[in-house]
Amino acid sequence: MEVDPLPDWVIPPPGGFTADDFLRMRGLPRHTELIDGSLVFVSPQEQWHSSVMRLLEDELDEQAPEEFRAVREMAVKLAKRQAPEPDVMVIIAEAFKPKISSTHYLPKDVVLAVEVVSPESEDRDRETKPRKYEAAGIRHYWRVEHDEGRTVAYVYELDPATSKYALTGIHHETLKVTVPFDIEIDLTAVGQRRRRR
Numbered sequence: 001m002e003v004d005p006l007p008d009w010v011i012p013p014p015g016g017f018t019a020d021d022f023l024r025m026r027g028l029p030r031h032t033e034l035i036d037g038s039l040v041f042v043s044p045q046e047q048w049h050s051s052v053m054r055l056l057e058d059e060l061d062e063q064a065p066e067e068f069r070a071v072r073e074m075a076v077k078l079a080k081r082q083a084p085e086p087d088v089m090v091i092i093a094e095a096f097k098p099k100i101s102s103t104h105y106l107p108k109d110v111v112l113a114v115e116v117v118s119p120e121s122e123d124r125d126r127e128t129k130p131r132k133y134e135a136a137g138i139r140h141y142w143r144v145e146h147d148e149g150r151t152v153a154y155v156y157e158l159d160p161a162t163s164k165y166a167l168t169g170i171h172h173e174t175l176k177v178t179v180p181f182d183i184e185i186d187l188t189a190v191g192q193r194r195r196r197r
Contacts, residue, residue, distance in 0.1 A: 009039065019083040021076065031073060035128060037081035041124045043120045048146050049087075052116045052192040056144070059185045060112075068111060068181065069096040075104040076113070078092055078136040086128055088114040090140075090180065107136035111180045114142040134158055134165050140180050141165055151187040 008027050011187075016037020028089035031042040053072050060070035072088045083104060095109035113133050115125040125143055133141050141156040153175045169177070175185040 010036040012038065016081055018080055019077045022083050023077065031085055033075070033085045034081065034083040035124070035132070040124070043118070046118060048151075048190065049116050049118050052151060053087050055190055056114055056116075056185065060088065060090055060122055060183065063181070063183050064090060065181055067093050069093050071096065075144055076136075076138075077104050077106055078132050082132050082136075084132060086110075086129075086133075087116045107138055110138050112140040112142065113138050114144065117143060117145045128155065130165055134163060137163075142175075151190045153185075153187060 004155060007027050009028060013021075017034055017039065018037070022034040022039070028039070029041055033042070048185060057070045057072045060105045064070060068090050069092075070090050073085055074089065075085045076089070077083050077193045083156070089105070089110050090112040091105055091109045092111065095105055113129075115129055117119070117125045130141055130143070137158070139158045141158075143150050143154040143156070145154070150172060153171040154167060155169045155171065155175070155177060157168050157179065158164070159166045171187065173188055175183065175187055177183050
């Protein structure tokens, strides 16, 4: 019986993959990320995770001023060996090119990065990825978690004096902020079917 050869991406080069290597790769499992030169594979999503991402993308895109767009599950080339994939992002509208085969954004394009925490991503979403985002200068970061049946959003903003994220609020039922623009999201609506407006 003939065994198919392993794809090139199974064995990393010395020093790990670069973001450029990663962004050229084909045949990777969906939603693979590059963190510290290593490929990170994502486990299947729970329904809650998918529902939160859909709600946030829809609400952010609808509420955003014309100069911004919300997207989900696209890579951001942060540094030489860093290309994570935030669950949801708000980007500048100039970077949004839906008909072009763009595979990633740059930190200068990203206004807000959002991670929706799943059991396997907890350490990355709470520690690793926020450090990468703040080092790249992404000004706003949200972490959304499932806590005893409720959806909770932790909102952070980059402190220009320290270049570190500062927690600006913990939101349980309604996520309401004025930066990066006026946003109000009903967190209790996760999983509910949206009515057409």
